[in-house]
Structures are given as structure tokens and as C-alpha cells.
Amino acid sequence: MKTGAASFIRNGDAVALAEIPGLDLDDFREQILQSCENNGRVMALFGQPGGADNVRLYVVLANDTEGQLTLCSTEVAARYPALTPACAQAHWFEREIAEQWGVLPEGHPWLKPIRFHHSCRPGHDAWNRSAETPLRPGVTDFFTMTGEEVHEVAVGPVHAGIIEPGHFRFQCHGEKVYHLEISLGYQHRGVERALVGGPNKRTIPYLETLAGDTTVGHTLAHCEAIEALAGCRVPARAQVLRAIAVELERLANHTGDLGALAGDVGYLPTASYCGRIRGDLLNLTALICGSRFGRGLVRPGGVLFDLDESRQSQLNERLEQARKDVTNAVNLLWDAPSVRSRFENAGPVSRATALELGLVGVAARASGIERDVRAQFPSGIYRFAQIPMSLYHTGTVFARAHVRWMEIQRSLAFIFDQLQGLPEGPVRAEIGPLASNRAVISLTEGWRGEICHVALTDPAGKFAHYKVVDPSFHNWMGLALALRNQQISDFPLCNKSFNLSYCGHDL
Amino acid sequence: MLKVLLARAHQKHRTVGFPKQPPVLPDRWRGRPQIDAAKCPDGCRVCADVCPTDAIRVEGRGVELDLGRCLFCPECERACPEGAIRFTAEHRLATSSRNALVLAEKEFQLAKALDEKSRRLFGRSLKLRQVSAGGCNGCEADVNVLTTVVFDLGRFGIQFVASPRHADGLLITGPVTQNMESALGQTYQAVPSPKLVIAVGACAISGGPYLGHAEQRNGVESVLPVDLYIPGCPPHPITILDGLLRLLGRLDSAC
Structure with missing residues (x-):
């Protein structure tokens, strides 16, 4: 070197x-x-x-x-x-x-495990634990507050709803949260380690389930990395179909999040409509590839499923209906003063804090930071078809909800536009072996934010290392800070406004 | 208020007709696979070779496919030169035993209803606690949608509750990571007996894509007794609903 x-x-x-x-x-x-x-x-x-x-x-x-x-x-x-x-x-x-x-x-001020597993280099441990010592997740040196009437609330790993496991410790005085510490690792299943030596037949399933709600985003980042290493040019039609799938994923998740935010402040009409419309949008991904989460769609070299003409017009029609439904449902939310008063001052993250923490995605844009892979590091069809960046400046729950709503509208417009002039041609190109001793950085803007994959190949053209950075990796600390000086009862609302991935973090 | 009422009219009634009517599924949806081993060329094992979780076993002229491991990915169907393996639109996949998930020559045995005594207890009111033990949030998401107006789980008396102490059983997703084993065990202990355990998804049944990783336990069965297996990656919500209703004996015998 x-x-x-x-x-x-x-x-x-x-x-x-x-x-x-x-x-x-x-x-x-x-x-x-x-x-x-x-x-x-x-x-x-x-x-x-x-x-x-x-x-x-x-x-x-x-x-x-x-x-x-x-x-x-x-x-x-x-x-x-x-x-x-x-x-x-x-x-x-x-x-x-x-x-x-x-x-x-x-000199790290906060040096604690993040996933609770033993070191990948036997005999080396930052905390001098032996490889035989069983590790207990969530058992660590939590920051605590002391004083009269100060109390600690511990939540998780098993939560009240149908969500992934994580452990949350709140330091409270009365209802007010002074500090929240988040301890993860419960979903750690050894994915990064298992990717080394690939690609092999399990590689794609690993990528499709890194964060199951971001199947298309992560698989696309991976495939673009593979294509760079193999010197493969993806047909234009496949590039467009991939972008349509990424935006459908964004639409479904943003719609679901707006519904869930409505539910967290007890506004049930939008909660129930958006819950249903989210499913309608997932079903559009299933219309393309059979899976509501886009499993089986994106593969190195292109996509496995094409959109014939009747499918295109069906997609167009059903998306138009979903557009009407989601517009109707979400506008109810903005028209309800009780909702706005709960959203507007909750969970603020200032621009300065967001910059300092390096937040990405919706959370960054809601704090006024221009940060969007699609605009700043575009790949595939995004190099030719731009989506305007959606920004807001207050960094509150309202801002994160509003950015989602703007992104829903822009993703809809993008898909309608792309369906108008779908390029002709094949949807998949042949893919050869990967170049040896190379590195590639592959970025996509998933619905949560920036997905970064870094692949390093060995002399045989196999993965010597495969690094995955899910947007949640940058953003969990943002959630922790958003809770400061908030009512503990607003935690579900603030949490949902970030809606971060546990499995994408834990890997 | 008027806007809210107008919106209500716009959004319409959207609950599916299932189980009274057959489910409407996307035409490319990959349901229960069908194998016609008679078509297999001698010595061909292409399907087994491409399967990411080694769910397919070829021995002589027999082909076995383990739905507990199957990710329902399109690889085997695409690779088969003779069209001997294909995914059908069959949504009914839930079984009462692990062995029943292995597709072979024999007839597929769908999940049986609970015995009379258990049905008296749970048949009209089943409260479940969901535990994600290493899931990718795919199964969790498609379990969660059962509570939306589309599937309206409440109409069957089934509900997801916040505490295991209020639950009649656990619905578990994920391969059971080492880091969730203790929390899962404690949650199980907290459910009053008699209790049910439902494993949803390839991970919870066999470890799925993580099969063999040291960081997990290859599914729920290795730590808890399982009463109902619902395969898929993730299973379609209709498949999960079908499994739950089948367990409770709430489906007509014709279904």
C-alpha cells in the first residue's frame, strides 16, 4: 500500500x-x-x-x-x-x-459493546473478557442519574407491540426524561462474518434479510457493488425497474409510518387508513415480483422480473388509487389541530446536533441537512432522473412526518414519470467473476436513509471483507438525544418518527 | 368533522372476504411448491445445488423439499431445466409437526385443529404475545398487518397483547439468536399454562438463511415445544391467518 x-x-x-x-x-x-x-x-x-x-x-x-x-x-x-x-x-x-x-x-468516552458478541479475533478483547465468558446482552455500565425522586425506567428487549427487540433505559425525574440509553444486539445473527468468502448462494438471502423492510434498498446496494467489481453494465430497463421498486418500498414504509404516528397520538382514522394503504403499496411490489417485500426481484446484473404492458397499466392504475387514498388519509392528519399540537414540539434534534452525530436519511433532512444519496451520490437511473430533496428545518416529530409526506408525493411523481417511458430491452445482463484485490463503495438511499456497503475482494475475487452500514447505525443516537427533556409518554411517538432498524444495526 | 366523515366514505370498507371467500393473491406470488419428480432427468440435482438453504434433497428418483427451510425464492424453479419444480398459488402451508413440512410423495398434512378441550379454552378468544428473536422485521411486518382493517384479526377473537402474562401463547419469529434466548425463555415462563407456541417463518422453523450460524439456535424448536409451524420468508398474511384459524378449528373442512 x-x-x-x-x-x-x-x-x-x-x-x-x-x-x-x-x-x-x-x-x-x-x-x-x-x-x-x-x-x-x-x-x-x-x-x-x-x-x-x-x-x-x-x-x-x-x-x-x-x-x-x-x-x-x-x-x-x-x-x-x-x-x-x-x-x-x-x-x-x-x-x-x-x-x-x-x-x-x-479515551473513548462511552466505550461499551453495541452487539454483545465475542471478538472476531480470538485472544483480543477490548474489555479483557475471555472467549469462554458468556456475554449477557443489555448487561453493561449504563449511565445513571441519582437524586431525590429520580427514577430509572427499563424497557425491553421484549416490547409491548409487534416490534424487534432492543433495551431502553430512561433516566427520569417525574415524567421528564433526562437521558435515554439504547442497548442493542439482540438481533445479532452473524451476517457480516458469514458474507466473507462469498458471493455464494446464500449471499442474496443474507442481503434480502439484512433489514427485511429494506429488502430492495440493501439488495440494490449489494448488486451495484457486485456489478462494479465484475464490470457489468446493467440494462436501462432494469435500472428503472430497480428504482421503481426502491421508491415503492419508500412509499409503503413512509405511509405505514405516518399511520403509526397517527396511532401513537390516538388519531385513529389516519392510523387505520394508512395501515391498509401501506399493504396496498406492498402489494404493488408483489405485482412486480410476487413478494410484498421485493424478495427475488433484484439480482446482480439486473432484475428477475419484467413488467409487461398489462402489468405496467395495472401498476399505474393501482398506484393512482393509492395516491388518492394516501393523500386523503394524510391530509386528515395535517387538518387535525390535536395531532399537530402533539407533533410540533416533540422530539427536537437541532441541525447542529444532527450534523455532529452524522445523522442520515429522513432524520437528517428533517433537521435541515441536505443529505440524500439519490441527489448527491446518484447511481443507476437516479443519475438521469432526479428526485428533489425533501427538507424541513425544525427537527421535530412534525418535521420527520412532514418530510415523509413530501417524499411520498415525490416518489409517486417519480414512479408515474418512469412508467411513462420505460426503456425497451432486456432486464438482466450476464455477470462475470469479480475482480480480485479491489474495493468498492456502494450507496443507495433506502427509505430510512443512506445505505452504505463496502466490499473488499481477495486475490481469488471473493469477499475478503463486507461492511454494511444501515442508516440506523448512524441514527440510533439521534433518537436517544431527541428524547432529552421530553415526556417519557412521548417515547413511542419519537421512536416511531425515527422508526429505526434493529436487525439492520445488529446484523 | 365533515372532512373526517367524507374521508371515511372515500376509504370504503376494505376487509378481505377470506376465509369465507378464497384469498386474492398476486399472480406471481410463490405459494406451496409442487414437485413432479417423474420429469427429473437421471442424476440431475440442479435445484438442490442452487437452493440457498439446502431445503431440497435429491436421492435417486425422489426429491424432497423442506418447507421449513424454504425461502420461497425463485431460484430452483428458474434453474430446473424440465419444469419439474414450480411454485403454485396454494396459500395453505401451516402444519402441526416439523416433519409434515417436508414435501415428498406423500400427501401434505395441513395443521390439525387443537383438541376439544383446548378449543374450548382458546377457540373463540386467543391472546398472543409476539416475540421477535432475530427476525428481519419481514415476518413481524406481515404479522402486524393482520391487525389492520384488511385482515381484521379481532373478528376471530384473536389479539396480540402487550404482556405475556395476559397471553395464551407466543408467536415467535426469527431463528432465536443467542442474545434473545434468555429473554424468549423468560417470556415463555411468564405465559400461564396451558400455552401455545407458534413458529412463523423459515428462521423460526429452521434458522432460515442463518441456519448453522453459531450466533443463533436454528429455530424455536431447539428451545421450546412448537404447536404450529407457518413456513415462508415471510409467509403471506393470509397464510399466517389460515394457520391460526386452522389451529383453532375455525375453518370449514372444505377450506
Whole structure:
């Protein structure tokens, strides 16, 4: 690996591993800190076994306004000075590195496990636990408050509703939350580890179930990575069908979220209509590929299912009906003063906080940050057909709901537009073997936000490492901070306004 | 108020006719697979080779497909050179035993209704606690929609409750991760006896795509006794509803 300044790469460009600058630790740190001071941010920061007994750290830095990515690496041994004190965005990544590789980020102010599994490097543990010590999820050193009438509320992992498991600790005084700490890892099933050595026949199912509600988003990010590594050009028709599927996924989930937000403030008309319309939208994905979640649709080289003419017109008609229904249902929400008064001041995250934490997706845009892969790092058909970015400035539950509503309207317009002039031609191209010793960064804007996959291939063209950063990975801390100074009874509302993924985080 | 009433009229009555009427499913939906082993060329094992979860076993001229592992992905159907394996529109998939999920020459045995005594207890009012133990939120999402107006689970007296202590049983999704094993066990202990356990989805039945990973337990059966298996990845809501109603003996014998 040569040393020197980091070079810029684009979303979906495969670069030779030898061209990734290998910096010394000081330069690596400097690169990250400099970037974050100059409109940059940490998109991914992860470790991989390096030379000797070392760990190689890779960082993906993004400059949203320039649409540029930087990838560089360094090698560390048992410990290194943590970035987090100077760069809060790195905090969750450094906890992950400590847990996965047993490297100690010295001076990390909040160093605790995030998934509760043993280190992937036997004999190295950031907390000096032996490999035989059973790990108990949720058992960690929680931040606590003391004082008269201060109390702690613990919730989960098994919740009251039909949702995934996570553990939440609230430090309260009366109804007011001073601090919320979120402890995850219950859904950890070893996906990243199992992806190494692929692609093989299980790779696609892993990707389709990374976060089952984001099947299309994650599978697309993966397929674009594969296509970059194999030098495959995806037919235009397939690119459009993929984008239609991504936007349908967004429509279904945003609609469901608006319904659930209505339900959380007890406004039942919108809650029940949107619950149903969400299903109508999922059924449109099933119209294309048979699965409501888009399983079996996106594959390396293109898609497995085409839209014949009758299916196109059916999709058009049913989407138009869903448009009318969702507009009707959501407008009720904005017209109800009782709903607006509950939404408007709840769960605020300031722009400054959102920037500092490196939030992505709906949560970032609702705090006024222009951050959307479709516009800033476009791939596939998004390079030619733009979707305007939906922004709001208050960072509250209302803002996150309103951004969703704007995105629903824009995704609808996009799909109608794309269906008008579907390119002719095949929907899948042949895909060859993957290039060896390459790295690729692949980004898509899933409905929750930025999905980042980084694949590194070995000399045989197999995955030497596969890093997945679900948008939830950046955003869980945003939820924790949104709860500060809020009523604990508003937790379900704030939580739903983020609607983050547990399995996408836990992997 | 007027707007709310007008909206109510616009949104119409949208509950499905199922189970009185047959379900309406998308034409590309992949339901219970059908195997015509007579079509298989000698020594061909293409379907078994492409199956991501090794759900298919080819031995001599016999082909077995384990629905408990099947992800209902299109790979085997697309790979088969003779069209010997295809997905049908059959939505009825739930069984009472793990073995019944293995499709072979024998007739597929759908889930049996509970015995008379249990049906007296649960038949008209079944309260379930859902536990996600490593699920990807796909099964969870399609269980959740049962409570919407479309499927209107409440009309059958079935309800998801907030506490295991209020529940008659557990509906479990996910392969049972190591990190959820203890919480799942405690939740089970908290359900008063007699209690039911329903495993929904390939993960909960066999580990699904995570089969064999050290981080999980290859499904619910390894930690708890299971009364009803509902395969799929995820199962269609109608398949889940069919399974629940079948268990409670709430379907006509013709269904």
C-alpha cells in the first residue's frame, strides 16, 4: 500500500486495493478530523484483519456537496487514540471496532459493546473478557442519574407491540426524561462474518434479510457493488425497474409510518387508513415480483422480473388509487389541530446536533441537512432522473412526518414519470467473476436513509471483507438525544418518527 | 368533522372476504411448491445445488423439499431445466409437526385443529404475545398487518397483547439468536399454562438463511415445544391467518 494523500472515488467505482492510501495513524486521524471540519463526514469506519497481528482500519469520508468519497486506511495494533473525543460521529463506529476486533480506542468516552458478541479475533478483547465468558446482552455500565425522586425506567428487549427487540433505559425525574440509553444486539445473527468468502448462494438471502423492510434498498446496494467489481453494465430497463421498486418500498414504509404516528397520538382514522394503504403499496411490489417485500426481484446484473404492458397499466392504475387514498388519509392528519399540537414540539434534534452525530436519511433532512444519496451520490437511473430533496428545518416529530409526506408525493411523481417511458430491452445482463484485490463503495438511499456497503475482494475475487452500514447505525443516537427533556409518554411517538432498524444495526 | 366523515366514505370498507371467500393473491406470488419428480432427468440435482438453504434433497428418483427451510425464492424453479419444480398459488402451508413440512410423495398434512378441550379454552378468544428473536422485521411486518382493517384479526377473537402474562401463547419469529434466548425463555415462563407456541417463518422453523450460524439456535424448536409451524420468508398474511384459524378449528373442512 502506498502512502500519500487520499484520493477521491465515486459511488460504485471499483478501485484496486493497492491504490487505497495506507496512511500512518497520525495522518489517518488528521484526514478524518480535517474532513469533518470541512463539510465532510464519516460514512463508514471499520476494521479488518491486517498484517501480522494488526487490524487495518478503513474510513469512508463523504463530502455531500461535492458528491465525493474518500477511502483510506491505516494499521493499528492493540490500541490507538480514539477519534470520538474530537469527532462525535465516530463514536458508534469505534465501539463496533472495539467489539469486533478487540482494539482499544483509548479515551473513548462511552466505550461499551453495541452487539454483545465475542471478538472476531480470538485472544483480543477490548474489555479483557475471555472467549469462554458468556456475554449477557443489555448487561453493561449504563449511565445513571441519582437524586431525590429520580427514577430509572427499563424497557425491553421484549416490547409491548409487534416490534424487534432492543433495551431502553430512561433516566427520569417525574415524567421528564433526562437521558435515554439504547442497548442493542439482540438481533445479532452473524451476517457480516458469514458474507466473507462469498458471493455464494446464500449471499442474496443474507442481503434480502439484512433489514427485511429494506429488502430492495440493501439488495440494490449489494448488486451495484457486485456489478462494479465484475464490470457489468446493467440494462436501462432494469435500472428503472430497480428504482421503481426502491421508491415503492419508500412509499409503503413512509405511509405505514405516518399511520403509526397517527396511532401513537390516538388519531385513529389516519392510523387505520394508512395501515391498509401501506399493504396496498406492498402489494404493488408483489405485482412486480410476487413478494410484498421485493424478495427475488433484484439480482446482480439486473432484475428477475419484467413488467409487461398489462402489468405496467395495472401498476399505474393501482398506484393512482393509492395516491388518492394516501393523500386523503394524510391530509386528515395535517387538518387535525390535536395531532399537530402533539407533533410540533416533540422530539427536537437541532441541525447542529444532527450534523455532529452524522445523522442520515429522513432524520437528517428533517433537521435541515441536505443529505440524500439519490441527489448527491446518484447511481443507476437516479443519475438521469432526479428526485428533489425533501427538507424541513425544525427537527421535530412534525418535521420527520412532514418530510415523509413530501417524499411520498415525490416518489409517486417519480414512479408515474418512469412508467411513462420505460426503456425497451432486456432486464438482466450476464455477470462475470469479480475482480480480485479491489474495493468498492456502494450507496443507495433506502427509505430510512443512506445505505452504505463496502466490499473488499481477495486475490481469488471473493469477499475478503463486507461492511454494511444501515442508516440506523448512524441514527440510533439521534433518537436517544431527541428524547432529552421530553415526556417519557412521548417515547413511542419519537421512536416511531425515527422508526429505526434493529436487525439492520445488529446484523 | 365533515372532512373526517367524507374521508371515511372515500376509504370504503376494505376487509378481505377470506376465509369465507378464497384469498386474492398476486399472480406471481410463490405459494406451496409442487414437485413432479417423474420429469427429473437421471442424476440431475440442479435445484438442490442452487437452493440457498439446502431445503431440497435429491436421492435417486425422489426429491424432497423442506418447507421449513424454504425461502420461497425463485431460484430452483428458474434453474430446473424440465419444469419439474414450480411454485403454485396454494396459500395453505401451516402444519402441526416439523416433519409434515417436508414435501415428498406423500400427501401434505395441513395443521390439525387443537383438541376439544383446548378449543374450548382458546377457540373463540386467543391472546398472543409476539416475540421477535432475530427476525428481519419481514415476518413481524406481515404479522402486524393482520391487525389492520384488511385482515381484521379481532373478528376471530384473536389479539396480540402487550404482556405475556395476559397471553395464551407466543408467536415467535426469527431463528432465536443467542442474545434473545434468555429473554424468549423468560417470556415463555411468564405465559400461564396451558400455552401455545407458534413458529412463523423459515428462521423460526429452521434458522432460515442463518441456519448453522453459531450466533443463533436454528429455530424455536431447539428451545421450546412448537404447536404450529407457518413456513415462508415471510409467509403471506393470509397464510399466517389460515394457520391460526386452522389451529383453532375455525375453518370449514372444505377450506
